[in-house]
Amino acid sequence: MKFEKKRTLSLITAILTVILIFSFTGCAPAAPTATPGSAVPSTPATTSGTPTTSKVINIGITNDPATVNPLAANNVFASTASRLLFLPLAALNEDLGFTYQLAESITTEDNQLFTVKLNPNVKWTDGNPVTTDDVLFSLGIYTNPDVGAQSPSTYNTIVGTDNAGLNISGSEVPEGAKKVDDTTLTIETKYPITLDIFNLTVGQSLRTLPKHILGQEDPKSIIKSAFLQAPNVTNGPFTFKEYVAGQYLSYEANEDYYLGAPKINTLNFKILSGTQITAQLESGEIDMNFPLVGNIPYDDYERVRSLANVRTEEGIPSNVQVLFINSQVVDNVKVRQAMSLAIDRDSILQNILKGDGYITKTPVTNRIQYWNEEAAAPEYDIEKAKQLLAESGWDLSKELVFSVPTGNTTREKVGTIIAESLKSIGLNVTIQKADLATTLGNVQKSNYDLSIIGMPDVPLNIISYLRVYASTKYTWTQYSNPVADGLVDTILSSVDDQVLKSSYLELQQLIADEVPVAGLYSEHALRAINKRVTYGELKEYGALLDVEKWDVE
Incomplete structure (x- = not known):
């Protein structure tokens, strides 16, 4: 069931709620390791060990989830992986509206008190009903300072939390959340927000955990509990089967799922390199790739499009690759400006993306409502870049470490090009590669010089990302500017369309001028689906919302 998406953007104070959830490496579960591309289990057995007929879908990914624990979800896919096990209240769909999942309805009359009615048909896999007590327990865990859950700021609009989203109520649950009955609760926010923003933050991020299983765990150690490393009581369309780091993540159908048992028995995510994804699409070892x-790899697009056993679809820009610049390390604005000017974005578009993408100087695309077209226009001028660098008095012997995450071969190529471009104007740049989770964790903690990260481009909630670049209170760049802080605060506290428009335009221009970050490009990621899949594909938004309906020949 869907409810209508409001067109008016509103104000929020939740940070990167939906797609990016960053990690501390100590929170990831221990798991066996294996060579990427190794075989995954595909044919289940009966209790006697005799193989049974099975429907299986194998999906290729390049980002290792590292965990299915929703408290420790540490990258794009980890968050998605946990939602297959633990339903959120609502989820963003492909139309940028919302689809109810655990919730049957979410309503508000004043945009400040939200009434959540749970679907009474949702049950845990051990037969117990999912109740309001589970939801409130989970909210308390996510916001408990002792737990160390990822991105608690998602919940910082709720009465009883601080700006970091941590519970300061003196009770187990933030005081703004109250039980009405076993299937109804209310959540009060500190100030009015639209229903869209509530659903995008609280609704989509709150993946409910079983209180009857975890209620006696010590909050200080719950994130590392054995249950959350391999959950065996869940409420989503699939149940956890096995995770082997660097190799695969495997699920089995939840036969008692409230929307009906999935048509496929086993869902596997194979952790591969980009070239392996192409090869295994061709061989039929995987049935589809997971865009983003x-x-x-762009070099393989034509090869994949020509394959007889797959169909392909062109993607839309749904994230932006951004050059993060630590302003405490590069504290001279002229050096940051020189860096942006030294990058030939058009060459990246034509030679790396093969014309299949979008380039920008600011970290947003033209899909947002208040887009500053002039600020976003790419500018490439090597001579001007050299001049600015000379004027800055920058010590050219100072080494700048450029952190480039592995996995996305296109981004790795672009990282090499950017490093060479910066060297060409005289900067001393050294590339350092690490897995995505490690790189993201370091960027979140501002433990980097330069880095390239893919950031979400969700038009409903763009201030959550802009403030990460430019607000002193929220930034990962260590950039501090009272004007930027004022603009962010205005956007977060205003409902006037003209005020919002002028503030958004000015903030984008300031980012373009001061360069706390530099926008680079957005990919039109190609989707490939084996023709044996009769229903099911992974879109940019709402990728697995109807996975219980997926089927194969």
């Missing part, structure tokens, strides 16, 4: 976390 399992990109086909």
Whole structure:
């Protein structure tokens, strides 16, 4: 069931709620390791060990989830992986509206008190009903300072939390959340927000955990509990089967799922390189790739499009690759300006993206409502870049470490090009590669010089990302500017369309001028689906919302 998407953007104070959830490496579960591309289990057995007929879908990804624990979800796919097990209240769909999942309805009369009615048909896999007590327990865990859950700021609009989203109520649950009955609760926010923003933050991020299983766990150690490393009581369309780091993540159908048992028995995510994804699409070892976390290399697009056993679809820009610049390390604005000017974005578009993408100087695309077209226009001028660098008095012997995450081969190529471009104007740049989770964690903690990260481009909630670049209170760039802080605060506290428009335009221009970050490009990620799949594909938004309906010949 869907409810209508409001067109008016509103104000929020939740940070990167939906897609990016960053990690501390100590929170990831221990798991066996294996060579990427190794075989996955595909044919289940009966209790006697005799193989049974099975429907299986294998999906290629390049980003290792590292965990299915929703408290420790540490990258794009980890968050998605946990939602297959633990339903959120609502989820963003492909139309940028919302689809109810655990919730049957979410309503508000004043945009400040939200009434959540749970679907009474949802049950845990051990037969117990999912109740309001589970939801409130889970909210308390996510916001408990002792737990160390990822991105608690998602919940910082709720009465009883601080700006970091941590519970300061003196009770187990933020005081703004109250039980009405076993299937109804209310959540009060500190100030009015639209229903869209509530659903995008609280609704989509709150993946409910079983209180009857975890209620006696010590909050200080719950994130590392054995249950959350391999959950065996869940409420989503699939149940956890096995995770082997660097190799695969495997699920089995939840036969008692409230929307009906999935038509496929086993769902596997194979962790591969980009070239392996292409090869295994061709061989039929995988049935599809997962765009954004399992990109086909641009050099392979024509090869994949020509395959007889797959159909392909062109993607839309749904994230932006951004050059993060630590302003405490590069504290001279002229050096940051020189860096942006030294990058030939058009060459990246034509030679790396093969014309299949979008380039920008600011970290947003033209899909947002208040887009500053002039600020976003790419500018490439090597001579001006050299001049600015000379004027800055920058010590050219100072080494700048450029952190480039592995997995996305296109991004790795672009990282090399950017490093060479910066060297060409005289900067001393050294590339350092690490897995995505490690790189993201370091960027979140501002433990980097330069880095390239893919950031979400969700038009409903763009201030959550802009403030990460430019607001002193929220930034990962260590950039501090009272004007930027004022603009962010205005956007977060205003409902006037003209005020919002002028503030958004000015903030984008300031980012273009001061360069706390530099926008680079957005990919039109190619989707490939084996023709044996009769229903099911992974879109940019709402990728797995109807996975219980997926089927194969």
